[in-house]
Amino acid sequence: MRNFLSDKVVNLKPSGIRKFFDIVTEMEDAISLGVGEPDFDTPWFIRDEGIYSLEKGRTFYTSNSGLKDLRKEISNYIQRTQQINYNPDNEIVVTVGGSEAIDICLRAVINPGDEVVIPQPSYVSYEPCSVLAGAKPVIIKLKNENEFRLKPDELLNAVTDKSKVLILPYPNNPTGAIMEKEDLEKIAKIIKEKDLLVLSDEIYSALTYKGRHVSIASVDGMKERTILINGFSKAYAMTGWRLGYACGPKNLIKQMTKIHQFAIMCAPTTSQYAAVEALKKGDEEVEKMRQSYNQRRRFLMDAFKKMNLDCFEPYGAFYVFPCIKEFNMTSEEFATRLLREEKVAVVPGTAFGDCAEGYLRISYAYSIDNLKEALFRLEKFINRLRVS
Amino acid sequence: MRDELLSILEKNSRIDFKELAVLLGVSEEQVLQEITKLEKENIVCAYHTLINWEKTDIEKVSALIEVKVTPQRGQGFDRIAERIYKYPEVRSVYLISGGYDLLVSLEEKSLKEIAAFVSDKLSTMESVLSTATHFILKKYKDHGTIINEATKDEREVITP
Numbered sequence: 001m002r003n004f005l006s007d008k009v010v011n012l013k014p015s016g017i018r019k020f021f022d023i024v025t026e027m028e029d030a031i032s033l034g035v036g037e038p039d040f041d042t043p044w045f046i047r048d049e050g051i052y053s054l055e056k057g058r059t060f061y062t063s064n065s066g067l068k069d070l071r072k073e074i075s076n077y078i079q080r081t082q083q084i085n086y087n088p089d090n091e092i093v094v095t096v097g098g099s100e101a102i103d104i105c106l107r108a109v110i111n112p113g114d115e116v117v118i119p120q121p122s123y124v125s126y127e128p129c130s131v132l133a134g135a136k137p138v139i140i141k142l143k144n145e146n147e148f149r150l151k152p153d154e155l156l157n158a159v160t161d162k163s164k165v166l167i168l169p170y171p172n173n174p175t176g177a178i179m180e181k182e183d184l185e186k187i188a189k190i191i192k193e194k195d196l197l198v199l200s201d202e203i204y205s206a207l208t209y210k211g212r213h214v215s216i217a218s219v220d221g222m223k224e225r226t227i228l229i230n231g232f233s234k235a236y237a238m239t240g241w242r243l244g245y246a247c248g249p250k251n252l253i254k255q256m257t258k259i260h261q262f263a264i265m266c267a268p269t270t271s272q273y274a275a276v277e278a279l280k281k282g283d284e285e286v287e288k289m290r291q292s293y294n295q296r297r298r299f300l301m302d303a304f305k306k307m308n309l310d311c312f313e314p315y316g317a318f319y320v321f322p323c324i325k326e327f328n329m330t331s332e333e334f335a336t337r338l339l340r341e342e343k344v345a346v347v348p349g350t351a352f353g354d355c356a357e358g359y360l361r362i363s364y365a366y367s368i369d370n371l372k373e374a375l376f377r378l379e380k381f382i383n384r385l386r387v388s
Numbered sequence: 389m390r391d392e393l394l395s396i397l398e399k400n401s402r403i404d405f406k407e408l409a410v411l412l413g414v415s416e417e418q419v420l421q422e423i424t425k426l427e428k429e430n431i432v433c434a435y436h437t438l439i440n441w442e443k444t445d446i447e448k449v450s451a452l453i454e455v456k457v458t459p460q461r462g463q464g465f466d467r468i469a470e471r472i473y474k475y476p477e478v479r480s481v482y483l484i485s486g487g488y489d490l491l492v493s494l495e496e497k498s499l500k501e502i503a504a505f506v507s508d509k510l511s512t513m514e515s516v517l518s519t520a521t522h523f524i525l526k527k528y529k530d531h532g533t534i535i536n537e538a539t540k541d542e543r544e545v546i547t548p
Contacts, residue, residue: 015548017546017547017548020546021544021545021546024545024546025545030545032541032545032546034545034546034547035543035544035545035546035547036547036548037543037547039541039543123548124548125548173548288395291392291395295392295396295411295412296411298410298411298412298413299407299410299411302410345545345546347546351548368411
């Protein structure tokens with residue numbers, strides 16, 4: 001029999017997280033700080049709306065680009081949070097999570113040989129999705145001393161005449177880094193000069209703890225060269241509902257919607273109805289959750305300071321990204337030993353890019369009590385390492 | 389900081405100043421000052437514990453009593469409310485809009501004692517016109533806390 005597999009797929013590196021996941025599931029009573037999703041349940045009024053839509057028998061496909069009402073509410077939301085105006089008729093497409101939006105955006109714009117510039121450490125799907133779309137990924141290694149923000153010179157050094165897309169993943173998973181307005185304005189200049197398209201993944205935008213999130217699309221002259229991606233998973237604790245969206249220039253959204261139409265048809269109907277309610281009435285709930293995350297973030301930073309663990313102060317998402325270089329081990333060794341010796345699961349930084357060697361991703365989507373116990377064990381572990 | 393402080397305290401009054409200071413990103417002194425102020429202003433009135441008595445050996449019977457009263461000249465409902473809330477077995481008294489005036493919650497050791505309170509003390513008050521007593525059979529949620537809620541983290545242990 002022939003080998004039926006695609007070389008492109010076979011040659012994709014498997015996710016580093018998967019490997020670690022297998023070790024963790026062997027350990028029964030491990031405390032995990034490895035989760036990339038909220039610990040809150042979806043607010044009840046949103047779930048209730050989903051249930052109601054099922055009771056009403058709204059179990060059919062929606063239009064390809066999503067319920068009109070939902071696109072209108074998305075448009076309102078971006079208007080009130082970012083002061084950017086997107087036309088619900090042709091500048092918004094509702095997708096199956098932010099992840100689908102990333103995929104169809106890249107597929108809609110890449111020609112063979114185009115380069116996609118990806119700052120790392122960052123979410124695991126940008127690189128494989130670029131490769132699958134036929135692009136050559138070009139990695140920018142972000143630096144701890146810059147608080148993992150993207151600096152103009154770093155961007156300039158990565159751009160060639162083949163560069164087409166810059167992925168801008170802020171607030172960032174796994175580092176928790178943000179880009180403030182001044183940071184964005186500096187890179188926007190280069191983006192315009194080099195005529196790049198920005199794929200701005202803003203899935204954590206509601207979880208920003210230093211001022212409010214600013215989208216690059218709100219920077220002068222950037223809206224027409226930005227695909228803004230966001231969704232419901234993180235802000236509304238709706239990961240399992242699989243719902244996201246992309247906003248951008250209508251010619252791009254049109255082609256993205258074409259792929260979406262053929263590959264997916266439409267995002268889940270129940271989720272769309274629930275999401276309309278989330279956007280209409282959810283601001284207060286989101287703020288409550290943000291406040292909770294912020295308290296935990298301060299709690300972790302304070303604990304790290306007390307144990308003398310090097311960590312820049314992150315102002316976004318729900319991750320901290322401490323540096324463990326002082327222990328002279330790889331991230332994977334550290335994480336594996338921490339798991340085996342103290343039964344605490346964290347994710348090695350390298351799962352998010354080779355340049356994250358020497359770092360760990362610690363999630364604070366956990367209750368304070370849970371964090372306390374985990375930190376107690378982490379401290380025991382590093383104290384042991386320090387004396388030996 | 390006041391609103392955030394109150395929302396933490398409402399859920400957990402046992403939290404210490406040190407931890408509060410960390411969570412709120414302020415100094416311990418500031419926390420202490422603010423709490424002292426809140427107590428003085430009678431915004432923070434008391435620190436209670438929510439106990440699920442059903443799980444203990446102690447027998448308790450609770451009832452909600454709707455009370456219709458005639459308000460008194462010059463004092464409205466306050467005077468009669470006071471006469472009722474002075475009884476230590478009365479847990480709460482609310483002035484209510486709608487079909488009746490006061491909602492009184494009562495906690496006693498037995499059904500008999502509740503009956504006695506209603507018939508001997510409450511109904512005999514001059515301005516009380518009528519009462520309707522509802523016994524509480526089961527508490528599902530109290531003070532924002534779901535009783536008997538099993539909390540288990542059902543998320544995958546590691547996700548990107």
